[in-house]
Amino acid sequence: MIQIPRGTQDILPKDTYKWQYIENRLHSIAQNYNYKEIRTPVFESTELFVRGVGGSTDIVNKEMYTFKDKGDRSMTLKPEGTAPVVRSYIENKMQHDVNQPVKVYYQAPMFRYERRQKGRYRQFVQFGIEAIGVEDPLIDVEVLSMLMHIYQSFGLRNLKLHINSIGDQHSRAAYNQALVDHFRPSIHEFCSDCQVRIDTNPMRILDCKKDRDHPLVQNAPVIYDYLNDESKAYFEEVKQNLDALDIPYEVDYNLVRGLDYYTHTAFELMSDAEGFGAITTLCGGGRYNGLLELLDGPSETGIGFALSIERLLLALEAEGIELPEPEGIDLYICTLDQSASTAAGRLVHKLRTEGVSCDMDYKHRKLKAQMKDADRKGAAHTIVIGETELASGEAELKNMATGESEKISLDDIAEIRTIIEEK
Numbered sequence: 001m002i003q004i005p006r007g008t009q010d011i012l013p014k015d016t017y018k019w020q021y022i023e024n025r026l027h028s029i030a031q032n033y034n035y036k037e038i039r040t041p042v043f044e045s046t047e048l049f050v051r052g053v054g055g056s057t058d059i060v061n062k063e064m065y066t067f068k069d070k071g072d073r074s075m076t077l078k079p080e081g082t083a084p085v086v087r088s089y090i091e092n093k094m095q096h097d098v099n100q101p102v103k104v105y106y107q108a109p110m111f112r113y114e115r116r117q118k119g120r121y122r123q124f125v126q127f128g129i130e131a132i133g134v135e136d137p138l139i140d141v142e143v144l145s146m147l148m149h150i151y152q153s154f155g156l157r158n159l160k161l162h163i164n165s166i167g168d169q170h171s172r173a174a175y176n177q178a179l180v181d182h183f184r185p186s187i188h189e190f191c192s193d194c195q196v197r198i199d200t201n202p203m204r205i206l207d208c209k210k211d212r213d214h215p216l217v218q219n220a221p222v223i224y225d226y227l228n229d230e231s232k233a234y235f236e237e238v239k240q241n242l243d244a245l246d247i248p249y250e251v252d253y254n255l256v257r258g259l260d261y262y263t264h265t266a267f268e269l270m271s272d273a274e275g276f277g278a279i280t281t282l283c284g285g286g287r288y289n290g291l292l293e294l295l296d297g298p299s300e301t302g303i304g305f306a307l308s309i310e311r312l313l314l315a316l317e318a319e320g321i322e323l324p325e326p327e328g329i330d331l332y333i334c335t336l337d338q339s340a341s342t343a344a345g346r347l348v349h350k351l352r353t354e355g356v357s358c359d360m361d362y363k364h365r366k367l368k369a370q371m372k373d374a375d376r377k378g379a380a381h382t383i384v385i386g387e388t389e390l391a392s393g394e395a396e397l398k399n400m401a402t403g404e405s406e407k408i409s410l411d412d413i414a415e416i417r418t419i420i421e422e423k
């Protein structure tokens with residue numbers, strides 16, 4: 001038997017309502033903040049991610065689904081959303097759009113070849129936003145407030161927002177040197193990845209999952225001490241404006257994020273719900289001031305975040321929050337013989353085109369079994385059609401909640417609809 005690929009999942013009909021509920025909520029919140037949806041291809045040139053995400057990241061080094069197409073071009077299923085959005089921004093010259101900053105969101109499957117773990121899939125759905133074209137602490141705060149709004153809107157309470165500033169390019173150069181000096185003498189005690197990182201991107205040693213408990217990580221130099229005045233002022237303003245909005249946060253000096261292009265504000269949202277499991281990050285994001293130029297674009301700056309719906313669902317489960325189940329159908333038609341079934345087939349057809357959701361029995365079950373079926377389908381009303389009803393052209397329309405019945409004419413679709421909509 002052919003099985004589903006490892007690290008992927010089927011979202012079954014009984015569960016899709018949860019996804020639809022979340023997706024609708026995300027679309028509507030995005031609209032509140034005036035972000036418009038952008039849809040980019042499922043695959044892109046591999047080069048986009050190698051340059052845009054960075055050659056020293058786990059994503060590029062280990063996790064990409066890369067293949068050659070029939071024209072011998074290297075393509076990659078997108079592992080993240082920011083580089084494709086920025087590629088599209090540059091290609092469509094969005095810096096000239098009348099609406100500035102350009103505020104977009106996406107919701108799409110992402111692909112990473114990762115070790116299977118709770119909350120970690122090889123295909124997962126990310127919702128993310130990007131605000132490009134403005135460098136101002138207030139837009140950083142807008143992004144953070146939208147992030148918190150999303151999670152709080154589902155009733156989640158055990159949320160911890162971690163923020164940090166990783167400064168501008170100048171601050172980072174000095175900091176990176178301090179880290180090299182700090183780690184170099186003992187780098188042989190670190191994992192093989194970190195032994196490479198010290199030369200390619202020393203800040204990411206702080207982000208290492210294997211070495212996070214090493215004493216030298218714990219007492220590493222703190223980036224804040226290396227921020228220049230501009231970077232410090234920017235960070236202070238972000239924090240003051242978060243305070244003004246009563247958004248609680250914790251400054252986490254070890255938060256550096258995995259991607260190379262971040263500058264200034266970096267953040268992660270964690271769940272501290274009991275039973276959430278080993279992975280507690282719900283969402284990550286930050287400001288990227290070098291990315292557009294790195295991809296041969298204009299010198300615009302941006303900020304964004306990305307979350308996965310899979311981990312949002314885990315957080316809801318950990319906090320015991322149930323999403324509302326969809327309502328059942330409006331009407332179920334039970335039939336007593338073959339000619340009643342034929343008539344019912346015509347009736348459901350007409351009602352459906354009039355916007356009434358209805359169903360009927362196709363398995364020639366006994367009336368009792370059909371009533372059970374109606375109940376399973378959450379039918380708000382039922383009609384039983386047999387010989388008598390066919391002869392008179394009338395039937396009883398029963399309201400399943402109240403138990404009351406009303407006589408209706410089987411030809412009068414408008415009347416049936418009116419009664420059903422009254423409930």
Ligand code: ATP
Pocket residue numbers: 080112114119120121122123124126258279281282283284285306307308310311
């Ligand atoms: P992690 O440290 O968990 O590997 P990351 O730094 O790789 O996360 P990002 O690239 O920042 O994650 O992705 C943003 C968000 O997407 C994460 O916070 C998480 O919610 C989600 N995410 C990342 N990888 C996966 C995955 N394999 N399966 C499900 N969700 C994921």
Ligand code: MG
Pocket residue numbers: 058
């Ligand atoms: Mg990862």
